Amino acid sequence: MKLIKSVIKPFKLEEVRQALTDAGVPGLMVTEIKGYGRQSGHTEIYRGAEYEVHFVPKLKLEMVVVDDLVDAVIEAIRSKAKTGQIGDGKIFVQNVEQTIRIRTGETGEDAI
Amino acid sequence: MKLIKSVIKPFKLEEVRQALTDAGVPGLMVTEIKGYGRQSGHTEIYRGAEYEVHFVPKLKLEMVVVDDLVDAVIEAIRSKAKTGQIGDGKIFVQNVEQTIRIRTGETGEDAI
Amino acid sequence: MKLIKSVIKPFKLEEVRQALTDAGVPGLMVTEIKGYGRQSGHTEIYRGAEYEVHFVPKLKLEMVVVDDLVDAVIEAIRSKAKTGQIGDGKIFVQNVEQTIRIRTGETGEDAI
Amino acid sequence: MRKFLKSTSFALVPFLLFSPALAQEAAAGEPAEHTVFILNSFLFLVCGFLVFWMAAGFAMLEAGLVRTKNTTTQLTKNVGLFSIASILYWLIGYNLMYPLGNWSIGTDESGGYLGAFGVAILEGVGIGADDADDLSYASTGSDFFFQLMFCATAASIVSGTLAERIKLWPFFIFIAVLTALIYPIQASWKWGGGFLDTQFGFLDFAGSTVVHSVGGWAALAGAILLGARTGKYRNGQVIPIMGSNLPLATLGTFVLWLGWFGFNGGSQLALGSVGDAADVSRIFANTNMAAAAGAVTAMILTQLIFKKVDLTMVLNGALAGLVAITAEPLTPSLFMALIIGGIGGVIVVFGVPFLDRLKIDDVVGAIPVHLFAGIWGTLAVLLTNPDATFVGQIVPIVIVGAFVFVVSYAVWYALKVSIGIRVGAEDEVNGLDTTELGMDAYPEFTT
Amino acid sequence: MRKFLKSTSFALVPFLLFSPALAQEAAAGEPAEHTVFILNSFLFLVCGFLVFWMAAGFAMLEAGLVRTKNTTTQLTKNVGLFSIASILYWLIGYNLMYPLGNWSIGTDESGGYLGAFGVAILEGVGIGADDADDLSYASTGSDFFFQLMFCATAASIVSGTLAERIKLWPFFIFIAVLTALIYPIQASWKWGGGFLDTQFGFLDFAGSTVVHSVGGWAALAGAILLGARTGKYRNGQVIPIMGSNLPLATLGTFVLWLGWFGFNGGSQLALGSVGDAADVSRIFANTNMAAAAGAVTAMILTQLIFKKVDLTMVLNGALAGLVAITAEPLTPSLFMALIIGGIGGVIVVFGVPFLDRLKIDDVVGAIPVHLFAGIWGTLAVLLTNPDATFVGQIVPIVIVGAFVFVVSYAVWYALKVSIGIRVGAEDEVNGLDTTELGMDAYPEFTT
Amino acid sequence: MRKFLKSTSFALVPFLLFSPALAQEAAAGEPAEHTVFILNSFLFLVCGFLVFWMAAGFAMLEAGLVRTKNTTTQLTKNVGLFSIASILYWLIGYNLMYPLGNWSIGTDESGGYLGAFGVAILEGVGIGADDADDLSYASTGSDFFFQLMFCATAASIVSGTLAERIKLWPFFIFIAVLTALIYPIQASWKWGGGFLDTQFGFLDFAGSTVVHSVGGWAALAGAILLGARTGKYRNGQVIPIMGSNLPLATLGTFVLWLGWFGFNGGSQLALGSVGDAADVSRIFANTNMAAAAGAVTAMILTQLIFKKVDLTMVLNGALAGLVAITAEPLTPSLFMALIIGGIGGVIVVFGVPFLDRLKIDDVVGAIPVHLFAGIWGTLAVLLTNPDATFVGQIVPIVIVGAFVFVVSYAVWYALKVSIGIRVGAEDEVNGLDTTELGMDAYPEFTT
């Protein structure tokens, strides 16, 4: 089981979610985050004082999937979240040792 | 050391927190997220237009614990977060390689 | 590649971000969380009724870095986020198996 | 409203009897007769729109004191209740409250018990002076407009207490009964020239009892039958449930404070003489003083008792000061207004936890503010108005309280056993906005 | 505003002719001549500040119904448009609207088509009665103040429809044209004594057509040329875009409701007689009833059709009720006001999805509320005012509509092809607050 | 308030001397004497409640411009300061400001320096014309109500500048001194008939100096002693700290704008003649124009200088326009009002960064708006009022400024060295809502 964590541009959520569902991802956690990366650091003015904006609003998606699904998921996100412009985001893959479904007590891949 | 990441229904927070404290979990990170899973997809109407609600408000709990505590934590969450109805949430377990307490510089299990 | 996840006091963000940039961290995800730990449990009164405040506002930083950078990152966070007072936060290190940059499709360390 | 009798009797007195006197007075500098009518009417319109504004005040106060997950519902209730009150007060309430001699039960002389049935009818378009319903008073339209707002105010009080767990439509049904029947009937007893006025000499200038305690009693009956919000009282402890938006609550309080100048000032019912102008001015000044005193008292008390100032209590304190001065905003000196309002502030600081000890869950503190401080205010008339008697104040307080509480309880009970008044347990947890309305108040802020 | 003619003719009539009559009347109890002037002026000032308050109402309503990422821009537009209207109505609009006989095209007798050019000039400081521009009416300053607010109202309507995608400065340019030229010219046709008044006997008391439909037509022209927000219509489906802050939207609606008492009540243009006072009172009562009926109707209809009450529709319903009664708030009985306002509520519940089916994206529902209900209200005059004729109502509706729509379309079009009116696609996605202003409305809430 | 002298002298003149004249005038169409009294009183009440409303405006503006973590505290300060002002102005301020000849130091003739001590006493209940304190003016209650609101306004100005770091109770103590002593004493110099009025012929119609600059000077003294917010100035750079809720800030500005019609309009102090009615109307129109011009100017300037419109500057611009016109809202033409207000807008756009360069941290821009534009407005009287002299304007500006600044500085200093005025560094970082009050403004939105 793998945890796939991905940062995307907020307005891409709906498309990506659709693609992930199609790819068979059973569940998602979506968090509003502030992203810092290459797409940062422009200057704004507030009441006459300049300041640098370091953070950009992003969404973080997390999902746990069976190993076989990892590639399809990566592909789904890649294709849908991509605008080709700086700030599109990243995908990270981590290992997950155990999963439990609270409602039923199922564990492992059944629980995903 | 393990990271236990769990999605629960928001109104269960207080009960779960109590049980986790009792089980000896020393700290927690709680994040408001939008959850997508089986409990999703009902239809609403806004100004005469139908739309599907894909996301449900959930809380994500994250805690790092010593290996020995993992089972007790899972049990604590399972028993308290369960309503038996769809959408109760999941528990995921991942490995953690290192922990540092910022205040003291302690590392490893001492830092948890 | 490692995922470094750290809880800090919100007002330390700017300093820590600066230090991380200096250390060569290319990107960050920042999430507003509620923290529970030793620095918790004081009592407040609302409309004449006492209650315990269990959670304290914190920020969670997540960044994926190449293995070589881990120590420098830990050091940067430790030195900048530290106030010496309870509630300064933690740093957790986890393994990351794969990274993809959505915009370019780059993978591995190139994508970080 | 003081000595309210829309005086058909007066209107019947031959006009000529008055004319010379009036002419003479006019010569002495007094406003011409029509000017008095115009000024009185305009006072009602201006004060009436201020009281209208209180509907917005209640809406914001309550929207600020509920949790976000119930905010849309609370807003909907407030817009809805005002609209329903507007319609039903026209349809039934107004003539029930002001039968002008046409009592269904009772008479003007003996004091009436039940007013007249029939929709409100205004004067025609472009009337001449002879066609005015009561040239010595004000236009019926302005009176209706002003009175309607009082009825709606009583209804607004209820929605705050019962927030976060009551179903939408049963709530509206109760509001319809309250504004069509309960409020007007008891109001007729005093302001329509009914038996509380005639037989007891009851004094309640702008309605500490007639309006505010009525809302409070109706809310109390509902709160008892409805039960507390899930999780409010656990293991013998009170678990505070924080209001989600204190700027809104503060805004609402300022709006109410502003509206109250109209509420009390307009209840002078006249602006056509030097004395009336000076009286309305006194009322404005006293009303403000009582509110200020209530706020300051709550500020000091919460600092002393809880060691920290509690803004929600300060807001409640200002409102309790306003309710307390409402029964007699005219006769007190500014110093007495300060005392009367200040005690209002004391009442909420102790009244809110007191209710909690009884496990009566009043989301916004409407019962301490409107009922407790309303009773206090009605009794406080004794302090400054020599015309008031203890019996003449206490008996009407009890009679109005008993009537409103019993009838409200009956209506709530009927609703409870028929269509139900409370949302399901899980619906409550998920929030009424999701389950009752399917619409979040802040869809982007709360994930 | 009914029968508006700032009556230079009147003012020309030798003063002596009046004096005896006035003196006599005064003896009979009527207000003295100067008192009438004062009361009329004060009515304008009080009602004028209420209508001013509507600018805040629109701002809050719209800020609540857009997404957070466009909120600062929407607020800026609202503050800006009111300010621009204030300046341009003084610079050009006022005399264009009230030429007082000095028509550029047309005459008072035949009915004018284009008013006078020149800035607005008020009466001097500390004038005596002889220096009043029209002693039988009201001070020019109060009239200007009141009229200006109507002009600004028409402009406010436009900003809601076009929210979340229009560029700031092109929007302001349009507002300048609207408030300097479009609104005043067509308003002169009726209220300035122009041809719609003279030749058609068109009746539009407070401006269902002259103000509200004008805003609606201008908005419609803009919406068509601007196109819908990205993502609103996808694959033949309507994708709802939720308002971000319903308490603000509700507050805005209450503010508008309150302001409307001034809007309709002040349009009586007089408070100096018993009849005028009673009329203004009727208007207040009817205005309130129509709003309440619109809200209740929308509440019931959304419950029946969608199975859940839709707060945003209820708010729109109240406003549609208000717009509907605006063409004739005086002659209806309260019952007829209920019917007229209630139908306003029906109109929005069906009008909003109807527009969506046409893929015309109206962010706040301004077109159903102000245009559709405005047309209905103008026709509804026929129900209660025997002076109205079908032709006299329908033809002006069409003429005003055609004029405003065509000219607005031309202006929008010119802006579109010159400097452009729509922000870039990515800018729209990121939100106008970031791209147009670089300033978040709630920088801490939205990550 | 222009030429304010509550004229005991006048009241002493034998009534008979006036009577015939009045009777004659009445015959010529003027309002009867009592009518004048009623209209004047009513003007005060209406304008007074509008100025009351400004308290809500300041509260919302400031709540919107601070960070969420300090919002509850800011709201508490605003409710508290108004309440404290209400009590202390009654207790001490009113008679200190209007000694009616009973100067503690000085006389009416030579010009007073220190007024009378004693609580405010209103006229009795239901007075006849003979018992009016000043039949030629207005009821004392209405005057007190109106004047009180001005005092509270001066206090409101202070809270904005010092937000986000000042302790609650020390702030309240200062407000008590300000409203009991500082404001009334200097106000007596002009409006109470004191030496600035008598000896300098100082002109300040509604208080650009007497009210607004006073708030500004008191705020400036506090800001200097209090120091900037942590993190505002770092390494010689200004680090902007964004306001958390711009819709609230915008709402607050609209509320202030609305209230200002009462502020300036009521300062005419009379509505009982054609001239007064026309003058109040001029004032309303000019006030609106100045605000609009301030907003538009700020809009254009921020676009030109910063390349993007800055909403917070536009809001400040409107307010600066209002402050600027306050010293003389009557004599300017609409065009001059536009110029005067527009320059107010220029002042804030440059004044805000200017203060920052001095490292004086003014959270909401109250010093540029109320002090800088207040000075400008007081000087601008010279442009349109031939009675004004340069010396007569500049010397009072300096005297008032010196007095208020020095005394305020002393009081702040005494507070600082005794109980302290600033919260601890960590408390400031955590937010005053947590540390001072233990209550979040939006507990659910901010994690």
Ligand SMILES: Nc1ncnc2c1ncn2[C@@H]1O[C@H](COP(=O)(O)OP(=O)(O)O)[C@@H](O)[C@H]1O
């Ligand atoms: N090494 C990283 N660790 C964690 N998050 C990252 C990392 N690099 C980028 N991100 C996240 O991805 C987002 C997009 O990255 P950015 O560098 O701006 O653009 P791009 O991915 O197109 O090069 C950032 O806002 C940040 O939240």
Ligand SMILES: Nc1ncnc2c1ncn2[C@@H]1O[C@H](COP(=O)(O)OP(=O)(O)O)[C@@H](O)[C@H]1O
């Ligand atoms: N594979 C998954 N990866 C990440 N989160 C998941 C996954 N499956 C479920 N979740 C989270 O758990 C929540 C509950 O899951 P759901 O399928 O709705 O109900 P249940 O767990 O009762 O079957 C979801 O809202 C989602 O946030």
Ligand SMILES: Nc1ncnc2c1ncn2[C@@H]1O[C@H](COP(=O)(O)OP(=O)(O)O)[C@@H](O)[C@H]1O
């Ligand atoms: N075991 C843990 N797992 C996850 N988060 C933790 C853990 N321990 C602490 N934290 C986080 O770190 C924050 C600071 O910890 P705390 O115990 O209060 O202070 P300190 O780190 O100074 O001992 C907590 O608010 C919590 O969010």
